[in-house]
Amino acid sequence: MLEGFAHLLFPEVCIVCRKPLESRQEPLCAVCFSQFTPFPDSLAGGQALIRTVRDHFGERAVPSEAWALYPYHSRGVLHDAMHAMKYGGLFPLGGVFGRRLGALVRSLGSQVGLDAIVPVPLHSLKRIERTYNQAEEIAAGIAGVLGMPVWTQCIERCVNTSSQTGLSLSDRRRNMDGAFRPGRKACRGKVLLVDDVLTTGATMVAAAAALKESGAAAVAFATVAVTEKE
Numbered sequence: 001m002l003e004g005f006a007h008l009l010f011p012e013v014c015i016v017c018r019k020p021l022e023s024r025q026e027p028l029c030a031v032c033f034s035q036f037t038p039f040p041d042s043l044a045g046g047q048a049l050i051r052t053v054r055d056h057f058g059e060r061a062v063p064s065e066a067w068a069l070y071p072y073h074s075r076g077v078l079h080d081a082m083h084a085m086k087y088g089g090l091f092p093l094g095g096v097f098g099r100r101l102g103a104l105v106r107s108l109g110s111q112v113g114l115d116a117i118v119p120v121p122l123h124s125l126k127r128i129e130r131t132y133n134q135a136e137e138i139a140a141g142i143a144g145v146l147g148m149p150v151w152t153q154c155i156e157r158c159v160n161t162s163s164q165t166g167l168s169l170s171d172r173r174r175n176m177d178g179a180f181r182p183g184r185k186a187c188r189g190k191v192l193l194v195d196d197v198l199t200t201g202a203t204m205v206a207a208a209a210a211l212k213e214s215g216a217a218a219v220a221f222a223t224v225a226v227t228e229k230e
């Protein structure tokens with residue numbers, strides 16, 4: 001059991017294809033990584049994210065800035081990897097994606113003015129059930145690259161929402177109504193809100209509103225992936 005756990009933290013094989021790794025620096029092999037198709041340039045992911053939020057929630061919901069790595073589809077290697085990261089215990093993948101996102105933000109010089117990273121929280125019961133929050137793993141990866149703190153107590157999820165998968169936009173909105181509230185610690189300055197996938201933006205828009213209520217002056221968004229219309 002302990003050995004299995006240590007293996008997950010310090011894998012010798014790729015966490016996706018299980019083939020031996022040449023370097024133990026990253027838990028994912030170069031072949032698997034090469035199958036994740038990124039956005040064509042460093043700005044395109046953020047632009048896609050902003051477009052999606054604007055289309056669904058209007059100009060007022062658009063974040064101050066945004067970054068994303070990959071267009072997301074309902075099937076394929078990236079989908080399988082993200083699903084395993086969220087539900088299958090492959091949380092080290094969150095750190096891998098987070099470091100890439102952090103490098104993207106840094107390459108654009110956009111870390112200037114950011115005060116902290118805030119992961120989208122899970123409801124406390126779901127956090128216990130899953131044992132980890134993939135958004136926290138991604139946030140830790142970004143924070144490591146940017147040398148910034150991670151704030152997990154500025155907002156909390158007060159409703160144990162059902163999965164958003166398969167819900168219409170109006171149902172997603174209703175599902176998120178009052179889902180977040182300010183947490184035990186006040187927020188301040190400009191924070192980077194982090195999640196794994198942005199589909200319509202309902203979750204992040206609701207979490208950003210709670211962050212502003214908690215005291216944040218501005219909220220930027222970063223996600224590993226943005227769902228593309230198929």
Ligand SMILES: [Zn+2]
Binds near residue numbers: 018029030
């Ligand atoms: Zn692999």
